Amino acid sequence: MTVTALCAGSVLCMSANASAQTPAAAKTEVCNSPWAATTTYDVDNAISYNGRNYTAVVRSQGSVPAMSSGVGNGGQPWLAGAACKPPKLTADDLDHDGHFSPATLQFLKDKTGLDGEQWDNIMKLINKPEQDSLQWTQVYGYCEDIQDDRGVTIGFFGATTGGPNDGDPDAPLLFKNFDEASGAEVPSVEGGLARIGVSGTMVGPILKIAGGTPAFCASVSALQGNEAWREAMWRTFYDVYIQLSQREAQSRGFSSALTLGSFLDTALNQGADGGKNSLMGLLSRVPTSTDEKAFMASFHAERAKVVNTQHFNKSPNGTNRVKQWSTLMIEGLSSLKNCDADVVKATSWTMK
Structure with a gap:
């Protein structure tokens, strides 16, 4: 079966277009999943800790993320990102x-x-x-x-x-x-x-x-x-x-x-x-x-x-x-x- 593309930007192509939401002037980032002490993290892995997102710059396990983390801060394994707010999960x-x-x-x-x-x-x-x-x-x-x-x-x-x-x-x-x-x-x-x-x-x-x-x-x-x-x-x-x-x-x-x-x-x-x-x-x-x-x-x-x-x-x-x-x-x-x-x-x- 040759399966062709469904339609322009929508599998379902609802007759009503998806409504765009107006972003806040200074939108707070959504937090990544929380850091876990028992997890081994590789380079570029992303986590959150105490209301801030972090990105791994080296492989690590058990290293607590901190604002002083990052490549320019003593070789710590985490690069501090933006403040974040946990998503509301039902x-x-x-x-x-x-x-x-x-x-x-x-x-x-x-x-x-x-x-x-x-x-x-x-x-x-x-x-x-x-x-x-x-x-x-x-x-x-x-x-x-x-x-x-x-x-x-x-x-x-x-x-x-x-x-x-x-x-x-x-x-x-x-x-x-x-x-x-x-x-x-x-x-x-x-x-x-x-x-x-x-x-x-x-x-x-x-x-x-x-x-x-x-x-x-x-x-x-x-x-x-x-x-x-x-x-x-x-x-x-x-x-x-x-x-x-x-x-x-x-x-x-x-x-x-x-x-x-x-x-x-x-x-x-x-x-x-x-x-x-x-x-x-x-x-x-x-x-x-x-x-x-x-x-x-x-x-x-x-x-x-x-x-x-x-x-x-x-x-x-x-x-x-x-x-x-x-x-x-x-x-x-x-x-x-x-x-x-x-x-x-x-x-x-x-x-x-």
Whole structure:
């Protein structure tokens, strides 16, 4: 399946633009995750301590950050940064596993080796430049014809029914998977549609919906809390996007959550293959390296050149989209574990 870019700067392309927030005149930084005495920190790792952010300048463990730290202060391991304020994290923010069904959690662990915390953080980072929100679980029932000649766009990864600009859509697979997740012995696209009271036919690879888009989207929206629908969406997301992104990471010897997430975000935003600025196109231009941090620095630099072009994103949203991933990689958070504050900080930029 050739997977093309979803749309201009938004997987979901909501009809209402994300509202921009006016920054305060002197905005206080969000604190990184707190320093821990038992953790070994490498160069460029970022932490916070007593209301201030710090960056590691040498490898250390157990060295308490202090204002006198830094390269010019006796070779201490920490460079003092700006004063910061801890993010407000709710119980829901911290309940990573709670954002998935047990079946989906097990499926993702079996297929990717990543747990609920890692996948939740990946999805937060993906959702920020799409909807200016970290609440990615609120769009399982998204459905809209965004007038891009790709049919109707559905769900958190923007499955489409197909059209002149999309001759290989993924919504048919989504509905077939929905039928299967709902208990069908012989699942089919038509069976999945029938479960929501909709009729449709396949015209070649294109799914044609009877009864009009408003009625169809009302039925899809009603699936927001349907567990079988959520399960089907994750399985389709894996088949179309995650599997390819993981394959490309693993073929280079990389297994971190951040690299997979960054590749996945690129595939969703710019297309997985079939174009010079798709994920595969960008990877073809990045010099080979077995050093994951170095490779990803080159990948992010290459993506930054085009991320605000070809209707991928509005500037500077695309730049900030890439910066989320590159910053977390530089700060040594490639596992996307124990980094709730860091994810909030990385996504605290203002949508334009």
